[in-house]
Amino acid sequence: MSKETKEITELILKAKAKALKETSSEAEPELTRPIKWPTDCIVGPGLEGAIACETKIGYVNGSKGWLIYRGYNIFDLCAYSTFEEVSYLLLHGYLPNEKQLEGFKKKMLLFSHIPNTKRLLMGFPIENMKPMAALRMGTNLMRQEFTDVDKYGYLSNIANIISADEDSIPMETEPMGEEHAIYEFKRKQLENKIKDDLKHAIGFDSCYHLLAGVPSLTGVVARIRDGHLPLEPKSELSYAGNLIYMITGREPTSVEERVMDIALILHADHGMNASTFASMVVASTLADLYLSVGAGIAALNGPLHGGANEKVIEVLKDIGSVNNVKPWFDKVRAKKGKIMGFGHRVYKAYDPRARVLGPLAKYLSKGNPEAKKLFATANALEKEVVSTLGKEKRIFPNVDFYSGIVYSSMGIAPDLFTPIFAVSRVAGWTARVQEYLRNNRIFRPRAMYVGPFDKEYVPVKQRRAAKKS
Ligand code: CMC
Numbered sequence: 510m511s512k513e514t515k516e517i518t519e520l521i522l523k524a525k526a527k528a529l530k531e532t533s534s535e536a537e538p539e540l541t542r543p544i545k546w547p548t549d550c551i552v553g554p555g556l557e558g559a560i561a562c563e564t565k566i567g568y569v570n571g572s573k574g575w576l577i578y579r580g581y582n583i584f585d586l587c588a589y590s591t592f593e594e595v596s597y598l599l600l601h602g603y604l605p606n607e608k609q610l611e612g613f614k615k616k617m618l619l620f621s622h623i624p625n626t627k628r629l630l631m632g633f634p635i636e637n638m639k640p641m642a643a644l645r646m647g648t649n650l651m652r653q654e655f656t657d658v659d660k661y662g663y664l665s666n667i668a669n670i671i672s673a674d675e676d677s678i679p680m681e682t683e684p685m686g687e688e689h690a691i692y693e694f695k696r697k698q699l700e701n702k703i704k705d706d707l708k709h710a711i712g713f714d715s716c717y718h719l720l721a722g723v724p725s726l727t728g729v730v731a732r733i734r735d736g737h738l739p740l741e742p743k744s745e746l747s748y749a750g751n752l753i754y755m756i757t758g759r760e761p762t763s764v765e766e767r768v769m770d771i772a773l774i775l776h777a778d779h780g781m782n783a784s785t786f787a788s789m790v791v792a793s794t795l796a797d798l799y800l801s802v803g804a805g806i807a808a809l810n811g812p813l814h815g816g817a818n819e820k821v822i823e824v825l826k827d828i829g830s831v832n833n834v835k836p837w838f839d840k841v842r843a844k845k846g847k848i849m850g851f852g853h854r855v856y857k858a859y860d861p862r863a864r865v866l867g868p869l870a871k872y873l874s875k876g877n878p879e880a881k882k883l884f885a886t887a888n889a890l891e892k893e894v895v896s897t898l899g900k901e902k903r904i905f906p907n908v909d910f911y912s913g914i915v916y917s918s919m920g921i922a923p924d925l926f927t928p929i930f931a932v933s934r935v936a937g938w939t940a941r942v943q944e945y946l947r948n949n950r951i952f953r954p955r956a957m958y959v960g961p962f963d964k965e966y967v968p969v970k971q972r973r974a975a976k977k978s
Contacts (some may be wrong), residue, residue, distance in 0.1 A: 728755025778937030850910030
């Protein structure tokens with residue numbers, strides 16, 4: 510272990526010690542017991558307080574600032590584990606042994622190759638698209654490339670592969686004669702390669718496939734829009750290392766690789782957040798995993814959720830320097846504005862993920878003057894917010910506040926911050942979907958109707974312009 514990676518572990522253990530000192534060690538009995546349906550709970554707007562299911566995957570204690578994955582606290586996982594291990598843990602419920610981990614890594618490397626999806630993405634004007642939109646489209650293309658769920662789409666896709674191989678002339682009908690033999694051969698070859706559960710897009714191989722494929726998609730988007738060809742992952746790099754490599758085109762330093770690994774661990778799962786719930790709702794209809802993950806990506810994109818990390822950097826740049834922090838904050842406060850990267854539906858204590866990412870942002874930004882300035886501004890803003898809104902409303906920095914500085918220090922563009930969040934959260938989305946499907950019941954809450962009942966229908970020609978209701 511290098512001196513730097515040791516220092517990083519020490520930073521995490523220091524954050525853990527601070528968190529333990531500030532919180533007690535009791536769970537919330539009302540949120541950590543088996544449910545007897547129907548259950549009572551007090552529900553607020555935005556389903557606040559609603560209990561949707563039982564889970565063994567993860568626990569967030571908002572009043573104490575805990576985050577637990579499958580019984581392990583997040584600080585220990587960050588200090589000692591890797592994202593590969595953590596994804597396996599979330600999906601299967603236990604940490605893999607050496608052999609299981611090796612097998613998992615091999616499969617992930619295999620599944621990270623998505624040739625036809627890449628080729629198709631290269632045909633879209635993705636330089637004009639938000640990377641999250643391209644990512645969402647990419648998961649649909651992966652579904653078409655590797656699964657058998659839409660038989661018709663599947664076959665026309667095979668034709669696509671062959672036509673692309675043969676001078677890229679699109680074929681509108683199935684090929685004839687010798688071409689047909691090649692066509693059949695390639696189709697069989699591809700079919701044999703695909704495992705049964707990948708074809709049906711619901712089993713663990715589909716989870717692995719998405720987990721391995723979404724970073725490749727992120728790399729494709731990052732490279733193509735900068736005018737470069739996409740890169741294949743390297744077998745000697747870790748999952749985190751390959752993510753940086755495929756985005757930036759350069760092999761990361763060991764520090765960058767370690768810090769990205771920690772960032773991925775921190776974002777992997779977080780209770781019934783909006784994107785996880787979105788992917789579970791879609792899965793509960795028995796739609797497949799690719800569509801569920803697509804729904805997760807769509808929900809994560811919004812600035813109130815994963816999109817906040819990109820907005821934070823915009824705000825910090827807008828503030829400009831430490832000296833401008835107080836006047837900027839006073840103005841926003843006077844207007845009762847929301848500050849990106851602060852506040853949380855569940856955490857009414859310091860978010861443990863921000864406890865780790867803050868020191869890591871400081872550590873990484875040391876060597877990068879622009880990131881250093883961003884960190885200084887962020888740190889001053891945190892002090893202002895915590896000393897005022899922290900006391901009044903229990904508002905603290907959340908996971909999105911410092912993550913952008915970490916990624917900026919690695920030379921990653923702001924609009925790729927949310928895709929990196931998505932790359933990691935695929936682990937939580939797929940794990941929770943798999944768990945929920947074991948006792949599936951379609952999600953179907955109700956709304957309280959507060960409209961009128963006795964309106965008389967008036968034919969269109971006699972209607973006057975309606976008043977806004
Ligand atoms: N800045 C200033 N005031 C805030 C903030 C904020 N960021 N967040 C909440 N408040 C205030 C809010 O104005 C309200 O005050 P009052 O009671 O006087 O009306 C009170 O705190 C409760 O806020 P809320 O909007 O009812 O809280 P919520 O649970 O509905 O929303 C949230 C949670 C995360 C959407 C919200 O805190 C927010 O908009 N934060 C900024 C966006 C952000 O950073 N999102 C990332 C969330 S964490 C990672 C992730 O999920 O992706």
